[in-house]
Amino acid sequence: MLHVRLAAPAPARPVNLLPKRELAVAWTLMVLLAVPAWVLTAGQADAMGSEPGTMGLALPLFLVLWLVMMVAMMFPSVAPVAITWVRAIGRRTGGLTRAGRIAQFAGGYLLVWTGFGVLVYGVLAATGPLVAESPDVGRWIGAVAFLLAGVQQLSPLKRICLRHCRDPLGQLARYARFRPWARDLRVGAHHGLYCLGCCWGLMIVLIPLGVMNVAAMAGLAAVIFLEKLWRQGLWLSWAVGLAFLVLAGLAPFQDWLLPGLQTEMDPMTHRAAGA
Known part of the structure; x- marks a missing residue:
């Protein structure tokens, strides 16, 4: 009897991973962009304070501050993806330098x-007057924000988008088939949509915590970074989701959880409330 020994399939090879040295350079460059963004954000937060709604900002100025926040919070974790795309997968430059493509x-x-920032601005513009008119409403707005964030953290959409953000190389290889026209711009937007699907729940908790709350931004940025790059990131997303659900239950009864939805009382009102 003829015996045929089948060879075991070779393990899949990673798609043109960057050397560690180049990844280190990529992270360093993005961190150098993120640090000034953090400094600007902290300075604006200190000057503006925290109050419900749009903080008196017109949409264009709000979007400028929002984009600075996004650079601060998101760029450290997106650096390896951008550099891997430009250096290892999307090699055709179309006359652009690598810096231009990045x-x-x-x-x-x-x-x-930016598109999501417009939506956030609309929500802030709608909720600000409600909180000013009736502070009790802010407790329920905060509870709803934490509830939505918790549900999103535990949802299948979160898992799908987070899986892409944690291991984007397969999708980046598909992007190589895009037509050359504005390909890098479209690849960045496509990856941004996955990132938005992964992180929008984390962003909306800035409504109860305060859009200019630097401590909250730093904590959320750490969660985003660890979810995408830490080995236990998937478990972390579940733990954060459960924590948000707990905060949703506490928010109507604990004002200290809602600094972004608290209105400042004038001294006469404050004394009357204390009496």
């Missing part, structure tokens, strides 16, 4: 978050 990728990525 700028296009980042532009497409930020374009997606």
